[in-house]
Amino acid sequence: MATSSLSVKSTTTAGKSVQKAVTNINPQASAENLSTFAQMINSLTNHTYVGADLIDKTNVDTETRPGGGSGKIEGVITLTQTAALGEYDISYNGDGTVQCLRGSILGNKYNATDEYDVVYALATDNYTAAVCFFESENVSPAPAG
Amino acid sequence: MADTIKSSNTLVLTSEFVDEDTRTISVDDPNATILAAGASASASISALGNFIKNNNILIGDKAGADFSRIKSAKVVIRSVTDLDLNDREEG
Numbered sequence: 402m403a404t405s406s407l408s409v410k411s412t413t414t415a416g417k418s419v420q421k422a423v424t425n426i427n428p429q430a431s432a433e434n435l436s437t438f439a440q441m442i443n444s445l446t447n448h449t450y451v452g453a454d455l456i457d458k459t460n461v462d463t464e465t466r467p468g469g470g471s472g473k474i475e476g477v478i479t480l481t482q483t484a485a486l487g488e489y490d491i492s493y494n495g496d497g498t499v500q501c502l503r504g505s506i507l508g509n510k511y512n513a514t515d516e517y518d519v520v521y522a523l524a525t526d527n528y529t530a531a532v533c534f535f536e537s538e539n540v541s542p543a544p545a546g
Numbered sequence: 547m548a549d550t551i552k553s554s555n556t557l558v559l560t561s562e563f564v565d566e567d568t569r570t571i572s573v574d575d576p577n578a579t580i581l582a583a584g585a586s587a588s589a590s591i592s593a594l595g596n597f598i599k600n601n602n603i604l605i606g607d608k609a610g611a612d613f614s615r616i617k618s619a620k621v622v623i624r625s626v627t628d629l630d631l632n633d634r635e636e637g
Contacts, residue, residue, distance in 0.1 A: 404605055413575065425561070425569050427605045434601040441594045445557055447577045 403428055406456040409439045411448035419448065428457060478520055480511060487513040497522050550628040555581065555621055559591065561598070562617040563606035576621060591619050 405426040412418050423442065426435070432455075439453035478499060480489040489511045493499050499506060501520045504513045511520060557576040562568050579590065595616035598604050604613040 404607070419574075421573070423571055425604045425606065427602050430601060430603050434597075434603060438594075438597060438601070438603045441590075441597060442571070442573060445573050445577065445580055445590065445594075446575045448575060 403457075407435060407439060408454045408456055409442055410451040410453065411443050411446070412451060414447050418451070422456075426455065428455070478522060480520065483510075489513065491520070493522055499523075549630050551625060552628070553623060553625045555623050558620045558622055559594075560617045560619075561595075561604055562614045563604075563611045564614050565606055565608055565611045567606045567608075567611060568617060569604070569606075581621060588619075591616060 404424065405428040407423045407426045409421040409423060410418070411421070421442070423439075430438075435455060436453060440450050443450040477494055479492040481492070482489055487504075491499055491506065491509045491511050499511075499520060499522050501511060501518055503515050503518045504511055504520075506512075506520075554574065555576055557573040557580055559571040559573065560568050561571060598613050599615070602612060605611060606613075
């Protein structure tokens with residue numbers, strides 16, 4: 402479960418700048434509501450409200466972010482083998498760019514250089530980056546020599 | 547010179563999630579409205595709790611563990627005494 406932190410920035414009556422972190426923030430909450438929340442927290446104090454920043458805590462190695470919205474991996478990558486040895490047509494219907502670990506991608510063509518490779522989509526939004534991948538099995542390696 | 551005593555206040559809000567997990571929100575330097583415990587203080591904290599719940603601002607660690615309520619609010623008064631070492635005679 403991904404959560405975020407909110408850094409509420411304010412100044413004290415003595416003019417000192419302070420930041421207050423509030424954890425367990427829903428990363429899907431709107432900026433408008435987060436701003437209102439930050440100001441409500443600040444209104445409990447003697448401080449003057451300055452602003453608030455959302456600090457993402459998503460672990461991109463273990464978590465995916467299901468649901469709609471920009472920048473989230475939700476597309477499907479499909480590789481279709483062409484007549485050329487080790488060459489695939491790539492189709493991807495999500496945000497971001499398609500990349501691979503070992504082979505090469507040119508346009509919508511992927512050229513495998515190993516029996517197994519990982520083709521993945523990389524997308525970023527305001528909060529995080531995420532990867533999805535699958536193995537392209539049964540690729541015939543290019544003939545030696 | 548005498549010892550110097552400084553005090554500071556922290557408002558500790560305990561938020562509870564539907565799975566009964568709790569998290570605290572500590573707010574330093576609470577204002578006079580909060581310190582003067584009464585209807586007005588509880589109203590502002592109650593409004594905060596309602597806003598969090600209605601807009602799903604806080605979530606727990608587990609899927610579906612949404613914010614349930616602000617379970618309790620306490621003002622913790624910390625007192626720090628700076629000892630004036632010049633008052634002590636050296637042996």
